[in-house]
Amino acid sequence: MQILDGTLVSAHIKEQIKQDVIDWQAAGGKKPHLAAILVGNNPASEAYVGSKVKSCESLGFDSTLLRFGPEITEQELVDEVNKLNADDAVDGILVQLPLPRHISSDLIINTISPEKDVDGFHPISQGKMMLGQPTFLPATPYGIMLLLEHYGINIDGMHCVVIGRSNIVGTPMTILLSRNTNPGNATVTLCHSRTKNLKELALQADLIVAAIGKPFFVTADMVKPGAIVIDVGINRIDDATKKSGSRLVGDVDYDNVAPLCSYITPVPKGVGPMTICGLMKNTLQAAKQKAVKG
Numbered sequence: 096m097q098i099l100d101g102t103l104v105s106a107h108i109k110e111q112i113k114q115d116v117i118d119w120q121a122a123g124g125k126k127p128h129l130a131a132i133l134v135g136n137n138p139a140s141e142a143y144v145g146s147k148v149k150s151c152e153s154l155g156f157d158s159t160l161l162r163f164g165p166e167i168t169e170q171e172l173v174d175e176v177n178k179l180n181a182d183d184a185v186d187g188i189l190v191q192l193p194l195p196r197h198i199s200s201d202l203i204i205n206t207i208s209p210e211k212d213v214d215g216f217h218p219i220s221q222g223k224m225m226l227g228q229p230t231f232l233p234a235t236p237y238g239i240m241l242l243l244e245h246y247g248i249n250i251d252g253m254h255c256v257v258i259g260r261s262n263i264v265g266t267p268m269t270i271l272l273s274r275n276t277n278p279g280n281a282t283v284t285l286c287h288s289r290t291k292n293l294k295e296l297a298l299q300a301d302l303i304v305a306a307i308g309k310p311f312f313v314t315a316d317m318v319k320p321g322a323i324v325i326d327v328g329i330n331r332i333d334d335a336t337k338k339s340g341s342r343l344v345g346d347v348d349y350d351n352v353a354p355l356c357s358y359i360t361p362v363p364k365g366v367g368p369m370t371i372c373g374l375m376k377n378t379l380q381a382a383k384q385k386a387v388k389g
């Protein structure tokens with residue numbers, strides 16, 4: 096069993112991005128600039144946005160973090176996104192999800208200019224991705240593809256089972272895995288909460304992507320020996336042995352599943368750092384594209 100080390104691979108990719116930014120600036124380009132919007136005070140969202148901003152600093156990007164209280168209205172948030180759309184200094188815009196219930200995430204995502212949609216959530220980005228046209232890929236599925244690529248894992252012809260059908264992970268993942276690219280060319284089954292024979296399907300998988308948001312959902316009796324397991328889950332569970340009283344676990348029962356696998360991602364230090372890589376690569380790309388278009 097080999098661990099797919101997201102921290103190691105992301106450090107490697109970040110070095111490349113850093114050098115790319117230096118070269119870009121030496122050629123007269125300006126620093127890429129990511130603007131992040133954080134609404135409310137969800138501790139997980141705070142942590143995610145914090146590490147995205149920190150990554151910007153370490154890569155030589157500019158960043159702006161706009162924080163709003165949970166009482167901000169939908170229209171006010173639309174106005175804030177439009178301000179960033181119009182701001183020439185900003186290359187990429189990220190609105191951290193989830194948003195408070197009174198705000199439509201679809202409306203806010205649809206408001207982001209597709210040229211600045213570095214999360215790849217806008218319908219134009221997702222539509223282009225589906226058609227195989229160049230675009231910003233959603234950061235987590237993009238990061239997973241980068242991880243597979245880094246380890247030279249050939250998934251051509253494999254049966255991949257994706258568990259979870261969210262717009263930001265499960266659904267786009269099925270498209271990237273099945274595209275005629277390398278890595279790609281897999282046969283994909285998408286499982287979700289209504290799937291009847293999920294265990295049976297998972298057992299047929301050469302590669303499982305677990306993105307259902309339920310701790311320990313994928314158990315050893317669901318995994319074929321030799322399978323590759325990618326764990327997207329980030330779940331906080333109580334743990335009295337920890338000083339904080341809790342710890343992070345994925346969607347996979349890691350201790351029992353790992354010995355069966357050919358490759359597996361840990362949580363933390365697996366997919367999480369790769370998501371940030373995807374976002375940073377998209378932001379650099381946005382800055383370069385903007386410079387070309389003027």
Ligand code: GUN
Pocket residue numbers: 189190191192193214234235263370
């Ligand atoms: N919430 C959970 N994952 C993500 C992500 O990749 N981007 C944003 N903006 N919000 C998220």
